[in-house]
Amino acid sequence: MTDLTQLGVKDIRDGVRAGDFTAREVATSFNAAVADAAALNAFIVTTPDHALAAADAVDAARAAGEQLGAMAGVPIGMKDLFATNGVQTTAASHILEGFTPRYESTVSQKLWDAGAGMLGKLNLDQFAMGSSNETSYFGNVSSPWRKDGSNQPMSPGGSSGGSSSAVAARIAPAATGTDTGGSIRQPAAFTGICGIKPTYGRCSRWGVVAFASSLDQAGPMARSVEDCAIMLGAMAGFDPKDATSLQMDVPDWEAALNSDLRGKKVGIPREYRMEGTDQAILDSWEQGKAWLKDAGAEIVDVSLPHTKYALPAYYIIAPAEASSNLARYDGVRYGLRDLPDGSGLQDMYAATRAAGFGDEVKRRILIGTYVLSAGFYDAYYTQAQKVRALVARDFERAFEQCDVILAPTTPTASFPLGSMNEDPLTMYLNDVFAVPASLAGLPAMSVPATINEHGLPLGLQLVGRPFDEQGVLNAGLAIQQRAGFTAKPEKWW
Amino acid sequence: MSVDKATVAKIASLARISMDDAALDRMVPELNGILQWVEQLGEVDVTGIEPMAAVIPNTLRLRADVIDADALTGGGRQGDVLANAPAAEHGFFGVPKVIE
Numbered sequence: 387m388t389d390l391t392q393l394g395v396k397d398i399r400d401g402v403r404a405g406d407f408t409a410r411e412v413a414t415s416f417n418a419a420v421a422d423a424a425a426l427n428a429f430i431v432t433t434p435d436h437a438l439a440a441a442d443a444v445d446a447a448r449a450a451g452e453q454l455g456a457m458a459g460v461p462i463g464m465k466d467l468f469a470t471n472g473v474q475t476t477a478a479s480h481i482l483e484g485f486t487p488r489y490e491s492t493v494s495q496k497l498w499d500a501g502a503g504m505l506g507k508l509n510l511d512q513f514a515m516g517s518s519n520e521t522s523y524f525g526n527v528s529s530p531w532r533k534d535g536s537n538q539p540m541s542p543g544g545s546s547g548g549s550s551s552a553v554a555a556r557i558a559p560a561a562t563g564t565d566t567g568g569s570i571r572q573p574a575a576f577t578g579i580c581g582i583k584p585t586y587g588r589c590s591r592w593g594v595v596a597f598a599s600s601l602d603q604a605g606p607m608a609r610s611v612e613d614c615a616i617m618l619g620a621m622a623g624f625d626p627k628d629a630t631s632l633q634m635d636v637p638d639w640e641a642a643l644n645s646d647l648r649g650k651k652v653g654i655p656r657e658y659r660m661e662g663t664d665q666a667i668l669d670s671w672e673q674g675k676a677w678l679k680d681a682g683a684e685i686v687d688v689s690l691p692h693t694k695y696a697l698p699a700y701y702i703i704a705p706a707e708a709s710s711n712l713a714r715y716d717g718v719r720y721g722l723r724d725l726p727d728g729s730g731l732q733d734m735y736a737a738t739r740a741a742g743f744g745d746e747v748k749r750r751i752l753i754g755t756y757v758l759s760a761g762f763y764d765a766y767y768t769q770a771q772k773v774r775a776l777v778a779r780d781f782e783r784a785f786e787q788c789d790v791i792l793a794p795t796t797p798t799a800s801f802p803l804g805s806m807n808e809d810p811l812t813m814y815l816n817d818v819f820a821v822p823a824s825l826a827g828l829p830a831m832s833v834p835a836t837i838n839e840h841g842l843p844l845g846l847q848l849v850g851r852p853f854d855e856q857g858v859l860n861a862g863l864a865i866q867q868r869a870g871f872t873a874k875p876e877k878w879w
Numbered sequence: 880m881s882v883d884k885a886t887v888a889k890i891a892s893l894a895r896i897s898m899d900d901a902a903l904d905r906m907v908p909e910l911n912g913i914l915q916w917v918e919q920l921g922e923v924d925v926t927g928i929e930p931m932a933a934v935i936p937n938t939l940r941l942r943a944d945v946i947d948a949d950a951l952t953g954g955g956r957q958g959d960v961l962a963n964a965p966a967a968e969h970g971f972f973g974v975p976k977v978i979e
Contacts, residue, residue: 484963485963486962486963487963488956488959488962488963489951489959585935586934586935587935587937600932600933600934626940626942626949627949627951627952629939629940630933630935630937632935632937633937633940692923694919695919695920695923698916698917698919698920699917699920701913701916701917702917702920709894713895716895717965718964718965718972718974719960719963719964719972720963720964720965721963721965722965723965723966725975729975730975730976730977730978731974731975731977732895733897734974734975735895736892736895736896736897737897739894739895739896739897740896740897740898743896748896748898748906749906749909749910749913751894751896752887752890752891752894752896752906752910753910753913753914755890755893755894756882756886756890756910756914759890759893765921766917766920768930769920769921769923769925770917770920771930771931771932772923772925772928772929772930772931773920773923773925774930774931774934775928775929775930775931776923776925776928778931778934809909809912810909810912810913811912811913811916825934826934827934827935852935
């Protein structure tokens with residue numbers, strides 16, 4: 387029998403439907419692969435019984451002749467930022483260690499309703515703050531990829547680093563991610579997989595641990611554009627419990643996939659040619675243009691003049707929102723409580739938060755508190771929000787001249803764990819190409835393009851108009867078909 | 880603008896994060912590095928630009944004026960709400976004694 391762990395979402399769904407194998411066989415194979423991959427540290431907790439129970443329900447439904455859901459029989463990894471009923475949810479923090487929700491996030495519930503099962507809760511950067519998966523309280527995640535001839539552990543990207551590592555290592559066919567400033571796209575690019583952040587509001591944020599509410603958006607990570615289209619369809623949809631949820635129909639993205647780009651214009655933003663970008667990345671960008679041209683698209687130059695200001699604006703807005711969102715961790719209602727002898731309420735707050743938050747989380751809370759404080763609010767926060775408006779306007783104008791934008795996902799390939807920790811700023815710069823689309827709330831995707839001279843994967847990014855996930859997926863598919871990216875990491879774990 | 884140790888201590892106290900001297904000393908240059916870098920936003924001409932809070936046009940909805948319309952977010956879930964509390968007492972969240 388074929389190794390079921392090599393299959394993606396579509397092949398598993400279709401195979402289970404056709405009776406080529408049972409959902410239980412699939413779940414059993416992936417549970418074993420997960421158990422065998424502890425060295426990656428991709429999972430904080432594993433839930434083999436959840437995967438088996440969901441699989442048995444799908445097999446029973448099929449035997450009874452019932453209609454199967456869009457994700458029927460597909461066991462997935464769940465980023466540990468989604469609240470899961472009865473299963474510890476930590477956001478990779480000490481302050482939420484042991485927190486066991488009594489409710490299910492909307493996105494995870496929709497996936498279970500569509501027939502998916504859960505292999506476990508995936509590791510991530512603490513509170514999704516990081517770009518290398520080195521800020522988790524539960525330890526670094528290793529990428530399954532290594533440089534040619536080296537056994538140095540590499541970063542899987544972040545914050546959805548457990549997700550990217552698991553999917554690239556074939557211990558999960560797909561995983562959920564969340565993207566605040568690149569946290570789906572950058573890890574996808576680092577590990578040679580696909581990931582799409584939909585338009586802000588497509589996926590409900592209800593039950594997702596909040597980082598920066600005006601930016602946070604969930605999305606799928608998988609190994610093909612088709613798999614992303616299927617899974618995004620299962621995750622998206624209006625939810626009255628999220629005030630920013632989009633009240634609009636979810637298109638059948640999978641059915642409408644079409645890589646014929648004749649009549650489409652692809653914009654190349656000239657400001658994305660930045661100093662410090664690897665030559666291999668610039669080469670892959672050129673290659674990407676040629677592929678899309680080959681698919682029938684016309685390539686046009688566009689300008690996004692405020693690109694260089696997007697990242698600094700993000701590092702005011704996101705910490706500001708985080709400092710407010712994370713005020714809820716007070717040692718009173720859930721999670722950790724540190725109550726030094728004889729201390730009062732205020733001391734308990736301060737001690738709990740000192741013990742429960744990691745350094746990067748504290749740094750961002752302090753920045754956020756500072757930029758929102760009296761006397762500095764206008765100079766920092768209001769100015770950043772105005773710059774955000776300009777970044778969004780740049781995109782609006784660019785989309786008068788093109789249908790989709792092509793750019794690199796990251797300025798470099800993955801780097802060794804521990805190599806970027808000297809200065810927080812160096813790490814922030816890794817999201818320079820991802821953040822502008824986040825600030826503008828636009829759908830954006832990373833697809834694998836090629837491998838660099840060290841054998842590490844590189845990704846290309848597609849950014850679309852609001853609500854045009856289809857245009858992004860279609861251009862992604864055109865690249866996927868031409869890139870023929872079949873490289874995969876050699877098993878060392 | 881840059882921050883000194885006293886300012887960082889003040890911010891940490893506003894954010895209710897206890898920090899000892901060593902932690903403050905570490906944090907000062909890191910925060911200054913970030914603040915100096917974001918300073919470049921001052922170069923941008925924002926004349927006539929409204930600050931943006933919501934990126935995708937959306938209108939806020941009113942829910943139906945019904946008690947407990949949504950079973951999940953309505954009332955009557957005291958047990959669930961208290962289930963993860965570090966110190967639940969007599970059906971309430973327990974906190975250290977507060978004397979003003």
